[in-house]
Amino acid sequence: MTSPHVPAFDAFVRAERGDTAGAMAWLAGHQARTPVDRAWQAALSALTFAFDPAMGGPPSRATVERLTAEAPAVRRIAVLTCREAERRALLGFDRADLDAWIELHARLVAGGDDEVATIELATARLWLAFASVGVPPTPAQAHELHHRAAAARAAPLVIETTVLRALCTAAAGDLDEGAQIARRACRMAQAEGLPQEEYLANLVLARMRRYTGRPHLALHIAGALTRVAPPQWQPWLAWEVLLAGGDSGGSGGLDDAAVVATGLADSPAVSATRALAAAVHAARAGDRRTFEDQIATVMSALPGFPSLRYEAEALAQAIDSQRDVGASGDIGAWRRGQVTQMPAGLHGIGAPQDLGAGESAVAFVMASPGLPGCRVLRPGLGLAPRARTLDRDRADDGESQTGGGDTGGSRIFSAIATLALAGPGGLPRADFFHSVYGFRFVAERHQGVLDVLVHRLRDALGNSADIERGERPGDGADAGPFVALSLHEPIVVADGRCALPVADRVLRALATLGTASAAEAAHSLRMPLRAVQNALSQLVSEGACNLERHGRKIFYRVHDTTFTQVTGGSKPTTA
Numbered sequence: 001m002t003s004p005h006v007p008a009f010d011a012f013v014r015a016e017r018g019d020t021a022g023a024m025a026w027l028a029g030h031q032a033r034t035p036v037d038r039a040w041q042a043a044l045s046a047l048t049f050a051f052d053p054a055m056g057g058p059p060s061r062a063t064v065e066r067l068t069a070e071a072p073a074v075r076r077i078a079v080l081t082c083r084e085a086e087r088r089a090l091l092g093f094d095r096a097d098l099d100a101w102i103e104l105h106a107r108l109v110a111g112g113d114d115e116v117a118t119i120e121l122a123t124a125r126l127w128l129a130f131a132s133v134g135v136p137p138t139p140a141q142a143h144e145l146h147h148r149a150a151a152a153r154a155a156p157l158v159i160e161t162t163v164l165r166a167l168c169t170a171a172a173g174d175l176d177e178g179a180q181i182a183r184r185a186c187r188m189a190q191a192e193g194l195p196q197e198e199y200l201a202n203l204v205l206a207r208m209r210r211y212t213g214r215p216h217l218a219l220h221i222a223g224a225l226t227r228v229a230p231p232q233w234q235p236w237l238a239w240e241v242l243l244a245g246g247d248s249g250g251s252g253g254l255d256d257a258a259v260v261a262t263g264l265a266d267s268p269a270v271s272a273t274r275a276l277a278a279a280v281h282a283a284r285a286g287d288r289r290t291f292e293d294q295i296a297t298v299m300s301a302l303p304g305f306p307s308l309r310y311e312a313e314a315l316a317q318a319i320d321s322q323r324d325v326g327a328s329g330d331i332g333a334w335r336r337g338q339v340t341q342m343p344a345g346l347h348g349i350g351a352p353q354d355l356g357a358g359e360s361a362v363a364f365v366m367a368s369p370g371l372p373g374c375r376v377l378r379p380g381l382g383l384a385p386r387a388r389t390l391d392r393d394r395a396d397d398g399e400s401q402t403g404g405g406d407t408g409g410s411r412i413f414s415a416i417a418t419l420a421l422a423g424p425g426g427l428p429r430a431d432f433f434h435s436v437y438g439f440r441f442v443a444e445r446h447q448g449v450l451d452v453l454v455h456r457l458r459d460a461l462g463n464s465a466d467i468e469r470g471e472r473p474g475d476g477a478d479a480g481p482f483v484a485l486s487l488h489e490p491i492v493v494a495d496g497r498c499a500l501p502v503a504d505r506v507l508r509a510l511a512t513l514g515t516a517s518a519a520e521a522a523h524s525l526r527m528p529l530r531a532v533q534n535a536l537s538q539l540v541s542e543g544a545c546n547l548e549r550h551g552r553k554i555f556y557r558v559h560d561t562t563f564t565q566v567t568g569g570s571k572p573t574t575a
Contacts, residue, residue, distance in 0.1 A: 008030075011023040015048060016047065016194060020047075020055065027044055027045065035071070036073070038063075039081075042059040042064055042067075042081040043077055046084035049084075050084050050088065050230060051195075052230060058263070061100060067108070079108050082108065086098060088264075090127055091233060091264075092268065093301075093305050098304075099304075102128060105124060116154045119152060126142060130171070131308070137164075137168050138168060139165060139169045139172055142164040146161035156197055159189045159197040159201060160197060162188060162201070163197075166182035166185060166208060169181055179209060182207075182208045186198065202225050203237060206244070210345035211344075213504070214503070215347050215500070216348070218240065219245065219348065220511070222237055225237060231262045231264075234254060234259060239273045239276075242276060243345065244345075245347075245348025252274035275298045276294070279298065314346060318335070318346055319380040330344070335375050336372070337365070337421030342377075348362075349362075349379060361413070361494035362377060362499065363376065365421055366420075367487060367493075368387075374421075375417075375495060375498070381492065387490035387492045388490065388492070415453060415457055416485070416491075417493050419457075422484070424485075425478075427482060428480060429450070432483045435497075454467050454469065461485075461491075465489075466488075468482075468483070468486050469482070506539065510539075510558050512524075521556070
């Protein structure tokens with residue numbers, strides 16, 4: 001974009017890259033006498049406020065509205081204010097404000113032929129569509145915008161549309177590819193020296209890591225970002241930290257002074273995040289009334305963002321076994337044990353609060369006599385009816401599905417959880433064996449293994465239940481040998497099939513140990529050294545931890561991700 005007001009344009013471009021000194025000097029030295037002055041005053045005020053609320057206040061919508069009758073060049077400058085305001089509304093989960101700014105944005109662009117302005121409007125509308133409709137935009141839609149932005153050589157838009165490509169790709173079902181695209185956007189933003197786009201890309205990368213079942217990696221990214229990002233980013237960051245399992249103590253982890261300074265104290269993002277944090281805290285404490293009240297508050301705070309309401313409802317259903325779920329849907333399938341992948345990226349909510357804990361299970365199965373079991377995340381144990389918790393003292397078989405001897409990964413627990421979820425009818429023998437061991441049952445090879453497993457199950461259950469084995473007549477799918485759990489009392493058992501990935505558990509241990517060798521990490525986690533070494537190699541390749549050599553010894557430590565931190569001076573610094 002060219003401008004007849006070159007000093008203001010140059011100040012804006014420098015401010016986009018974190019150098020706000022020129023923008024502040026222009027604002028201090030110019031009075032808004034002409035429409036061009038008023039347009040630049042609004043745009044520079046919006047951008048400097050985004051970096052630091054102490055620099056002033058954002059322009060009102062009415063101020064920008066008055067520019068809609070001006071010449072196209074003035075309206076084009078006014079669009080820059082809309083861009084900043086739309087981002088602020090998105091970060092505050094404020095659908096009404098976002099709608100209003102996009103409508104104003106469209107009026108400013110109408111009748112013009114500026115390709116970049118058109119792409120900016122389409123990008124804002126794609127954000128709105130992603131956040132507010134049941135069926136998200138397709139990756140192809142975001143990809144087409146990305147190509148247009150690249151052709152127009154609009155670096156901020158190239159990065160932003162790459163971020164949208166990551167979100168749309170993940171929503172279409174390819175989570176790993178979505179995470180890779182988000183990583184690419186992070187590198188692009190850092191190379192271009194665009195702090196706001198860098199914050200956005202890393203925020204979405206944290207979200208992608210959460211959805212791919214890597215909650216502690218998500219916390220690592222979001223935690224580093226929280227230390228440097230301006231206050232207006234804090235509400236959405238706090239939401240991501242909470243859903244990745246960060247311990248906010250029930251307050252949402254938001255800084256009161258920061259959110260007040262940005263004018264977001266009453267925003268839906270702040271209200272929803274604080275209420276959701278209070279709900280999780282109440283569940284852990286067994287306070288059902290507060291839990292239900294706070295979940296209701298979350299839902300009422302997010303009427304315009306169904307995608308976020310889905311995450312909150314999924315969390316409520318994953319915690320509260322008494323909350324109704326439909327016959328279909330991701331959460332219902334997970335609670336019934338039909339899938340092990342936790343929907344909505346909520347794995348971290350079930351992680352132990354102790355970062356150094358060796359236990360890896362994030363979910364537990366609760367079952368009562370005569371009924372199928374129900375799977376819940378760890379905080380849901382506080383809301384659960386009284387039941388006997390099966391512990392390692394009776395179920396220690398010395399082996400683990402995840403390669404260690406940890407409580408949550410015990411094959412015995414997984415087998416009991418499998419039968420408890422199936423209910424009194426049990427499972428066909430082959431299905432039960434495959435669920436526990438992960439490969440097909442062949443009677444002449446595996447009958448002895450199954451017999452030993454059943455013996456250990458009976459020992460672990462004691463007087464709480466019997467293991468029934470028999471033969472069902474007929475030609476149906478359930479005909480033939482079966483295994484069933486007959487409960488005498490309610491039980492709770494960790495489901496090791498819903499464990500954190502090994503790499504994420506190793507990263508959690510490093511966060512507590514500081515600098516540690518592979519052997520020290522393996523000892524802390526009670527895992528085989530080879531499994532920990534493989535995980536550390538993966539973490540180094542992902543950039544999540546650093547390798548250090550001291551003589552012949554190799555040590556690892558969590559990598560402190562570098563982000564651009566704007567200080568308001570003449571150039572950005574790093575933290």
